[in-house]
Amino acid sequence: MPVLSPxxxxxxxxxxxxxxxxxxxxxLVPRRTSVGLDVHARSTTAWALDGTTGEIFTDPLVVNTxxxxxxxxxxxxxxxxxxxxxxxxxxxxxxxxQAGIRCVVAAPSKMERPTGDRxxxxxxxxxxxxxxxxxxxxxxVRVPDLEQExxxxxxxxxxxxxxDLMRARHRVAKLLLRRGIVHIDGRAWTAAHHQxxxxxxxxxxxxxxxxxxxxxxxxxxxxxxxxLDAAITELAAQPAWAPAPAGWPACAG
Numbered sequence: 001m002p003v004l005s006p007x008x009x010x011x012x013x014x015x016x017x018x019x020x021x022x023x024x025x026x027x028l029v030p031r032r033t034s035v036g037l038d039v040h041a042r043s044t045t046a047w048a049l050d051g052t053t054g055e056i057f058t059d060p061l062v063v064n065t066x067x068x069x070x071x072x073x074x075x076x077x078x079x080x081x082x083x084x085x086x087x088x089x090x091x092x093x094x095x096x097x098q099a100g101i102r103c104v105v106a107a108p109s110k111m112e113r114p115t116g117d118r119x120x121x122x123x124x125x126x127x128x129x130x131x132x133x134x135x136x137x138x139x140x141v142r143v144p145d146l147e148q149e150x151x152x153x154x155x156x157x158x159x160x161x162x163x164d165l166m167r168a169r170h171r172v173a174k175l176l177l178r179r180g181i182v183h184i185d186g187r188a189w190t191a192a193h194h195q196x197x198x199x200x201x202x203x204x205x206x207x208x209x210x211x212x213x214x215x216x217x218x219x220x221x222x223x224x225x226x227x228l229d230a231a232i233t234e235l236a237a238q239p240a241w242a243p244a245p246a247g248w249p250a251c252a253g
Contacts, residue, residue, distance in 0.1 A: 033057075033079040035072055036129030038122040039088050044068060047126035049134065050076050058123060065095045072101055082133040084108045084125075085141045093143045103143075106132075110139035151235060158228040165221040172197065172214045179207075 035048040041063065048057040057075060061068055069092075072079055080102040083092065096103040106129065132138045144152065169189065176182070181200070186192055197215055202208040235241060 032077060033075045034130045034134040035075065035079055035081040036126040036131070036133065037068070037081060037083040037092075038126040038129070039063075039083045039086065039092065040122070041088065043122070045122035045126045046071060047123060047130050048072075048075055048079070049130055051134065052076065058126075065092050068092060069095050069099050069101070072096065073099065078102075080104070080133060082106055082129045082138055084111075084129070090143045090149065094146075097143075104133060104138050104140045105143055106138045107141045147240060151241070154228070154232060154235060158225070158232060161221055161225045161228060165218065165225060168214065168217045168221055172211075172218055175211060175214055176200070 032052055033048050033050050035046060038045040038047075044061040044063055046057070046059050046061055046068070049055075050057070053076075055076075059071065061071060072081055078101075081096055082104040083106070085105050085107060090105065093103045093105050111132075129138070173183075173188075179202075183193060183196055185196070200211065202211060
């Protein structure tokens with residue numbers, strides 16, 4: 001039985017005890033209040049349940065991380081918070097963890113919705129998260145640190161450029177195809193193909209401008225892709241991202 005700190009030395013009859021694991025060592029985590037947050041870009045709906053008194057707290061909150069943390073701190077402690085992973089990222093999760101409040105970021109794709117539950121509101125979503133958190137039935141995602149999230153942003157930027165470049169290339173090819181011009185000598189988008197593309201001249205003013213702009217977009221996106229590839233290569237060479245030396249044992253967890 002692990003030794004609990006004074007703050008953790010509470011009766012299991014009052015607080016649900018959840019079993020967490022760090023470096024393979026089980027420890028007991030007490031929780032009195034379970035909080036569900038339905039987080040959006042411009043609003044946050046909070047629903048909390050005091051497991052001792054049964055009291056319910058619910059409030060619409062502004063999208064301000066400090067205000068959300070302050071609201072949670074005013075609840076009966078210790079408290080735990082859950083919200084779904086989404087476009088708002090992990091800023092709130094980090095702020096709660098820094099304040100000493102346990103936060104679970106749930107994976108929406110792995111959460112099952114009750115059969116027949118067709119009424120969806122922000123308050124009901126927050127309530128559902130709080131109840132699942134209390135039962136420890138939330139599938140959680142890992143919260144990346146700032147460096148890891150920055151690396152994700154870099155690779156996402158590269159993926160966005162790849163998708164934009166593919167669409168831009170299609171626009172150039174389709175524009176030429178509508179004029180009966182098709183490249184048949186070798187592979188597309190090679191150095192020879194680029195030279196072939198830049199050799200086209202059109203008499204019609206509208207077509208000439210449209211083609212030049214479409215081709216310039218392709219060239220600009222290719223340059224952006226090259227810069228991002230170089231940045232990713234540079235980042236991958238840093239010690240934090242270097243692969244483990246051969247022969248190192250794999251660490252569980």
